[in-house]
Amino acid sequence: MRLRPFATCDLPGMSRVCLLTGDAGADATPVYRDPDLLGHVYATPYPVADPGLTWVVTDGSGAVVGYVVGTADSQGFARWQEQHWWPALRERLPRPEDVDHATRDHELLRVVHDGATYDPAVTDRYPAHLHIDLLPAAQGRGLGRALITTLRDALRERGVPGLHLGVSGGNTGAIAFYERVGFTVVERHPWGLTLGTDLRGS
Structure with a gap:
């Protein structure tokens, strides 16, 4: 397996991996209609x-x-999404009027229409954030650690002081992995944890 920089042709594959790992690390295909x-x-x-x-x-x-x-820059990213990302999706995907208990599409559609927000109490110290996903066949090979190390090094080169992420409380394997690669608990939520790591050290 090969780790390389992103190319535009990777977008469909990334979306597929996101779905196949999107239910606390498990396949979320049964959970979303879209x-x-x-x-x-x-x-x-x-x-x-x-x-x-x-x-x-x-x-x-x-x-x-x-x-x-x-x-x-999480706060800057949220502003970029409002200007450049959400408008086209809002036109194409209507806001849900009711909760569909058979799926979780309504949860993500509300994010599309309400926008993403990031807690300034977190982003003041950890302005960067990430999402990482690996299919089961790619796990246990050191690739997750390599991906995070590559991103951390790039952020340090930009002078970014800290990095955070959110993880479902049910994804115990992911939580253990993040702790092994240097993340600690910043906030606890009903849905899980916000973890952070300081990038100012070596």
């Missing part, structure tokens, strides 16, 4: 906004089996 929704929110806007902070892992056939995406 298979592209998770990617629209958590994967594809990042390389469109700043392609220099996305890397992918591909298998022997060249298919995307994992990625890390990030932004150096």
Whole structure:
């Protein structure tokens, strides 16, 4: 498997990986009617906004089996989304009028229409954030650590002081992994944890 910088042709593969890992690390295909929704929110806007902070892992056939995406400035990214990302999706995807208990599409559609927000109490210290996903076949090979190290090094080169992420409380394997690569708990929520890491050290 190969880790390399993002290319535009990777976007569909990234969206697919996002869906296949989108239910606390498990396949979220049964959870969403629209298979592209998770990617629209958590994967594809990042390389469109700043392609220099996305890397992918591909298998022997060249298919995307994992990625890390990030932004150096979460608050600035939210403003970019309002100007350049959400408007087209809002025109194409209507705001849900009711909760569909059979799926979770309504949760992501509300993010599309209300926009993403980031807690200034977190971003003041950890202005960057990331999302990382690896298919099971790519796990246990050191690729997750390599992806995060690559992103951290790029953020340090830009002078970014800290990096954070959110993780579902049910994804215990991911939480243990993030702790091993240097993240600590910043905030606790009903849905899970915000973890952060200081980038000012060596």
